[in-house]
Amino acid sequence: MQQTDDDQAGLGGRVTSYDVARRAGVSQSAVSRAFREGASISAELRARIHRAAAALGYAPSHIARALMTQRSRLVGVLVTEATARNNPDILFHLGQHIQEAGNRMLVFTLPDDAAGDGILSDLLSYHVDGLIAATTLPEETLRRCARHGVPVVLYNRHGIAASVACDHTMGMRDLAAYLARTGTRDAAFIAGPQEAPVSEERHRAARAAFAEFGMTLRPAVHADYTHAGGHAATVAVLTGVAPPDTILCANDTMALGAIDACRHTLGLSVPGDVAIAGFDDVPQAGWPSYSLTTVAQPIPDLARAAVHLLVDQIDGRTTANERRLVPAALVVRASSRSAAAG
Amino acid sequence: MQQTDDDQAGLGGRVTSYDVARRAGVSQSAVSRAFREGASISAELRARIHRAAAALGYAPSHIARALMTQRSRLVGVLVTEATARNNPDILFHLGQHIQEAGNRMLVFTLPDDAAGDGILSDLLSYHVDGLIAATTLPEETLRRCARHGVPVVLYNRHGIAASVACDHTMGMRDLAAYLARTGTRDAAFIAGPQEAPVSEERHRAARAAFAEFGMTLRPAVHADYTHAGGHAATVAVLTGVAPPDTILCANDTMALGAIDACRHTLGLSVPGDVAIAGFDDVPQAGWPSYSLTTVAQPIPDLARAAVHLLVDQIDGRTTANERRLVPAALVVRASSRSAAAG
DNA sequence: ATGTCGCTTGCATACGCAGTCAATATTCTT
DNA sequence: AAGAATATTGACTGCGTATGCAAGCGACAT
Secondary structure, eight states: OOOSSOOOOTTSOOOOHHHHHHHHTSOHHHHHHHTSTTOSOOHHHHHHHHHHHHHHTOOOOHHHHHHHHSOOOEEEEEEEHHHHHHSTTHHHHHHHHHHHTTOEEEEEEEOTTOOTTTTHHHHHHTTOSEEEEESOOOHHHHHHHHHTTOOEEEESOOSSSEEEEEOHHHHHHHHHHHHHHTTOOEEEEEEOOTTOHHHHHHHHHHHHHHHHTTOEEOOOEEOOSSHHHHHHHHHHHHTSSSOOSEEEESSHHHHHHHHHIIIIIIOOOTTTTOEEEOSBOOGGGGSTTTOOBEEEOOHHHHHHHHHHHHHHHHTTOSOTTOEEEEOOEEEOOTTSOOGGGO | OOOSSOOOOTTSOOOOHHHHHHHHTSOHHHHHHHTSTTOSOOHHHHHHHHHHHHHHTOOOOHHHHHHHHSOOOEEEEEEEHHHHHHSTTHHHHHHHHHHHTTOEEEEEEEOTTOOTTTHHHHHHHTTOSEEEEESOOOHHHHHHHHHTTOOEEEESOOSSSEEEEEOHHHHHHHHHHHHHHTTOOEEEEEEOOTTOHHHHHHHHHHHHHHHHTTOEEOOOEEOOSSHHHHHHHHHHHHTSSSOOSEEEESSHHHHHHHHHIIIIIIOOOTTTTOEEEOSBOOGGGGSTTTOOBEEEOOHHHHHHHHHHHHHHHHTTOSOTTOEEEEOOEEEOOTTSOOGGGO
């Protein structure tokens, strides 16, 4: 029923709506309408055309359709290597939701140093209907997107566009509250690379929260978001004079490196000698060798929200520059002191 | 110099080659040629047109170009959730190489149960120039791709198409040789899900290699590729009568779960009581808390090879159905017994 | 029986660009 | 200096589809 004789397309090029029209004995317009939801066409004709189309293995060309309708049903996604590595599955989740909305995901990968600007004209060349940027984009680029009518949603970033972000402030506040109750007085902060916006934001949130609870947060030590980076920074911090009682890392991977540094390089106990916390709740954080206290960043929710926000903009259903905050949840595990120890 | 007055595109729709032609005082054909590498046009004219184009913020439309040239410069990539999770960064690496070859990556994500067939007509609708499938595809689908002239490269899979795969046989043989030298006599194999082709292949390679070195490899215990799955399977295997002296896992994540099961649930020492090995060399395998002996699957190389193979096919430079094997490297760490212990 | 209205359908055109063909400008040859 | 060869350029058409417009057609009311 599905499989009739299929495509005799052979080598004769692709099957077009004209071929279907000829076979069904109708005009090309009718074929076009048969494949356009809600078009003015009778049920019988539509059925007949669909039969002919199935027999020929015809499917409408998105390319040609895009040219006519000015809607490509393509959503551009910008990622850097660092983003891809720190947010496992982010591309997959974005892809799922983009597809559920009837679109396709066109991925633009950038080297970490970026300058996501040069890519813009390329984006426009593909007539993307919208853009999800998990990358820092210059304001000028965002303005040009707006001028060209391309909606943009920033992922875990702020800027002159709609955005979706994890509620770092709230998450960090919950974490700080817990740490305060369990004996933290003086903490070091291991940050990501200098320019990393999420690290910046988490650091800002941490400063505010630590101040609120009367704890000291030392100036940030910058690392590179990796396990090795966290390891090295931790060794540096803890071998100085007057080591802190707690190490807070801008992401889980560095926190896991910190734990390994304590246990395997410095011979310190976690959380006995020093408490350690991260941010993200990557799968490894829950593994018994680490059992890292952290704040869960709900990537599936972020992805869903980003796509919905974008689709709403594309369909003109929403005001631009809307900002959506997705809650983050504190996850207490064994790398921080227990409540009794306070 | 780059930034002139840019687009006055405002709301008047997109800038076309006609707009540029008018501004530069030439024909539309000339504009087209100015943006086509190697076209017949004088250097001065080209420069003048590029100036006009820059002033207007013009870039040729890939969509329209695709319609004319029958080349979309779009490469489709098929992934399932499991693939995305087990091969971190795979999408990113594929994207990088696809872009270096002057194409763009159009991602098709599939739920794990798949049936990657329904997606084919959609693929063809986008006129993808080629396809990289990190998914199991029915033969019929592959045949239809061939009929439609869409080259396919299978990623870590075999089938009636070109393919790129990690050399599991050689990698497993090296691992088995090392294990044999260090005291392994009787090993359990923790496999992935029933249908997973890479797990199958690694299992087959392991059986052959273990036989060659005169070691026993017990029938596979199936798990789900996750840490929790490896943990549970390990507990089951080691609490039975006559536990094995070695546990070999179809991927690293399960092997890490196995280590955690031994140390944190069963109170066993690794490798003292049981040696453990995996396959992949994910970043966590090298972290000091685990230090897992494994076989490195070079994802960047696989990605590069896949893209090159595909591009060669697209450009007609290579025979179809070519198969490329990328070497895998044994990585000896502390989860297996040391050579002296043999 | 005639006019009107709503639903279908076909015709013709446009979307933005690449490439063919013929015309023109340029250079080289003897 | 004239003719041949070559390098540039422009007018025009087609890639595969969507849609405005007008024509056809049955139903319905008057």
